[in-house]
Amino acid sequence: MVEHNTLQLNAIFHALSDGTRRQMLRDLSDGERTVSQLAEPFQISLAAASKHIKVLEASGLIARQISGRTHICRLAPGPLASAHEWLGFYEHFWASRLDVLEQLLLQEDDIKPKTPMGDEE
Template identity: 70%
Template sequence: MVELQTHPIDTVFHALSDGTRRRMLRELAQGERTVSQLAEPHDMSLAAASKHIKVLEGAGLIRREIHGRTHLCRLEPGPLATAHEWLTFYERFWTSRLDILERLLREEDAQTSAQDEIRKSPLKSPAPRNSETEPETGEDQ
């Protein structure tokens, strides 16, 4: 049987895809919490909280220490830094693309404005003919 390996960043984004887990991480950013303390604000059982914690542990986002019957959880920022680097790359990519698009749209807008000004300007009538300097073009010649 072929075992598929999941890239570590995939497990991080999977863990972050759930709002409850994101809120747990936010709580852990303020300091260590027990499983009970993490479960309480979410009105969930310890078993349900433990499942979320296992996903966070699997992604390397938290570390759990067991002291007797107490499970103490601590935030591990390393995987978040990796996710941030990944997102920053694409932020720069899209920012540069959008800057190019903005420049092109501004150039197009400037050209359109210039063409509108030309269309709006009154038609110039031909300059009056000076009979002393210009020969007549008629049948007399």
Template identity: 65%
Template sequence: MVELESAQLNVIFHALGDVTRRGMLSELSGGEKTVGQLAEPFDMSLAAASKHIKVLEKAGLIRREVRWRTRVCHLNPGPLASAHAWLREYERFWTGRLDALEQLLREEDAHNPASREGDDP
């Protein structure tokens, strides 16, 4: 199960590793868009946009449907939750480290009265 999750996270982070794809996801957070609408802000061809969209689809971050001759894309936020959960572990790590640093600095200030605000050196 862990290997499957790891493989899926690799695909998600690969998709998120490109500024154009992150921009496309941002555009989709406002609602569905056609492939042409997704390509427009990036001044790219439909073929280039389609390649980015395929990477996002492979990661499960978007889904595409065909309406007549138009392809419409929708955001699928579920996989972002997996990535966020993974990142949250590192948030806890850094929060703990910063809390320890803050405590150390407070202790240092308590033992060194000259470093207190308003005191003359």
């Protein structure tokens, strides 16, 4: 089970590592798109777009339906939940570190002598 999760996370983060694929996912969040529609904003060939789409498919982030010669892609956001969960650990890590920093800064403010404005040299 752990190995499966590791492989899935690797595929998800690999898919998300490319800006073109991230933008394709954003575009798909507005609704289904054909391969041509996904390729259009990037001015890339259909072959190049298809390679990006295959990476997204392999990660489980999109689903493709073939109707004749038309390939319709749609977002499949389920796998993002496992990536979000994994990242959640680090969110907690940084939040706790920032809380400590805030406390240190507040303590420092309490220690500093208060001088009226304009009295600084």
